[in-house]
Amino acid sequence: MAPVDDATSSIASSLIILNGFLVFFMQVGFIALETGSGRAKNVRNILLKNLLDAMLTAICWWAVGYAFAYGQTANGIIGYSGFFYEGDLAMGHxxxxxxxFTFxxxxxxxxxxxxxxxTRLVVYPLYTVLITALVHPLLVHWIWVDYSWLNSLGPCRVLDFAGGLAVHALGGLFGLIGxxxxxPRLGRFDDGAVKDLPGHDMAFVTLGTFMLWFGWFGFNSGSVYVYQPTAPSSAVQLVAMNTxxxxxxxxxxxLAVACWLSGTYDLRVCCNGVLSGLVIVTGICGFVDPWAAxxxxxxxxxxxxxxxxxLLRLGIDDPLDSSAVHLVNGVAGLLLLSFMAKPHHVALLTGGSxxxxxxxxxxxxxxxxxxxxxxxxxxxxGVSAAALFFVLRRLNLLRVDQLTELAGIDxxxxxxxxxxEFNMQALHGMGSHNGVVR
Incomplete structure (x- = not known):
């Protein structure tokens, strides 16, 4: 990259911070999406675990995660400097x-x-620490650091523009194995049939989708200045357009596929379709033309x-379809880049050919x-997630008991x-709907 003067660097840093605010706002969207997709008897649990996730990630990323990801490298494998990071700008790779942190x-x-x-509440801080203190930083070092062992293997570096693989596929993989x-939830699969357990508020699901879409512009557009502080405005506009x-x-x-399969205009499937498009474009949006996006x-x-x-045919219950949205499309985006990445865009942002x-x-x-x-x-x-979740299951620390699940974790x-107002309805309805309280 060409040398960057102080004024340009200051502007780029400010834009990166502002886009980081947008990415952090995505937490509001995640909460709305998950809350609306869940049943009313579990809302407090959903709200608390998402709050815990943000707080614990901040501590882990400050203490060790950022150092492992972007510190001075040990043979291109992992960073080893910058623990309990003090804001030294010279370190930031x-x-x-x-x-x-928001990623x-x-x-x-x-x-x-x-x-x-x-799932027991104790599980959420455990996997959060594992992901943000070790697994995500390790993969970030390999994928995004220019001098990592992976990016030193041949003439081409890994292309993952804003985290289709390092963020979304990894999170979706952990979720799938978990x-x-x-x-599955009680009542999800009865007598070989898939039973619908609808969330309690589709308005929250739709609002959450729009909030995530809004925050995603920070996810993708902010990454332009990370790659190239002097990038022309056309590059940022391209990323926003592609998104x-x-x-x-x-x-x-x-929406069209859902209508064809079920004969209904399924709002939930449409919302998850939008999120799937956002996931697949995350890894590619700075490297492809609009037609490809x-x-x-x-x-x-x-x-x-x-x-x-x-996943339903396999008997896997994912209440938000997060693994289908994030894992599958995160991987798909990285593969499609192998065909659709335009050399001009790659050279502009990475200097590669x-x-x-x-x-x-x-x-x-x-x-x-x-x-x-x-x-x-x-x-x-996969190995990290399996080790954690199946050990917890072995120790009987993974799942709440049947009474708690039926009555509601809240x-x-x-x-x-x-x-x-739902309290008495939930407690009196424990024996109905095949034992499932909505």
């Missing part, structure tokens, strides 16, 4: 502390939705409902490094429901 908290909060409504380990097109085309595609969105919009259906197979034979090298990065993420994340563990 690419992503400054605050913006990278870390987004990664860990994805897991929450997969485990909702039947959902398998904890098992908008992918989300829109994905939402429309998911729209095509990738269409792919995400079709892949999401099919993935969700496949590689691109996708649609533009250059160097795309074969790009495909190889993308596949390797995906494989490493699935291996490291009633047993949190002193009462978030909506007091």
């Amino acid at each position: 690419q992503r400054p502390w605050f913006l990278s 870390a908290v987004a990664c860990s909060v994805i897991v929450s939705g997969c485990l909702a409504e039947r 959902a398998i380990a904890v098992g 908008t097109l992918s989300a829109s085309s994905a939402g429309l595609a998911s 729209a095509v990738c969105g269409l792919i995400a919009g079709v892949v999401y409902p099919l993935s969700s259906h496949a 590689c691109g996708g197979l649609f533009y250059s034979t160097a795309g074969w090298a790009q495909l190889g490094i993308q596949v390797l990065a995906i494989t490493l993420t699935l291996a490291v994340g 009633n047993i563990d949190h002193g009462g429901p978030a909506y007091p």
Whole structure:
């Protein structure tokens, strides 16, 4: 990269901080989405665990996570300086502390939705610490640090623009393995049939989707200045346009697929389709043209409902479909970059000369490094998640007891429901709806 003067650096730093505020605002969207998708008897639990996630991530990222991710490198494997970070700007390799913290908290909060409504509260801080203090920083060091061992293997570096792999696929993978380990909610699968357990407030789900979409512009547009502080405004506009097109085309595609499969205009599927488009574009939005972003969105919009259906066929209960949204589309975006990455955009932001197979034979090298990065993420994340969740299950610390699940976690563990008028309805309804209280 060309030298950057102090004025340009100051402007870029301010823009990065402002975009970091938008990314942190996504926590409000996550809470609204998960709260609306859950049942009224578990709302306090959902609110508290999301608050815990943000607070614990801040401490972990300050103490060790940022150092492991961006500290001086030990043979390109992991950082070893900057523990209990004091704000030394000279240390920051690419992503400054605050913006990278918001990425870390987004990664860990994805897991929450997969485990909702039947998981002990102690599980949430345990996986948050594991993800934000070790697993996410390790993969960030490999994927985003120029001199990491992974980016030193060949002529092409890993392309993951704003965390399609390092944030979303990793969070979705942890969530999927957690959902398998904890098992389905009571009443979800009865007599071989999938039973619907609808959330209590679709208005919250829709508002949460829009809030996440809004915050996602900070996720993606803010990353432009991380790669290149002197990037032209056209690069930022391209990223914002790509983000908008992918989300829109994905939402429309998911709505169409849902209508074809069920004969209904499913609002929830449409909302998750929008989020799927946002996930798939996260890893690619700075490296592709608008047509590619729209095509990738269409792919995400079709892949999401099919993935969700496949998980149900396998007996996996993911209340928010977080793994279908984040894991599947995070991986898909990284693979599609191997074909659609435009060398001009890659060179502008990274200084590299590689691109996708649609533009250059160097795309074969790009495909190889993308596949390797995906494989490493699935291996490291998968082993870490399995070790944690299945050990907790073995120790009987993973799932709440049956009475707590039926009565509602709020009633047993949190002193009462978030909506007091539902309290007596929940307790009197414990014997109805196949034992499931809505």
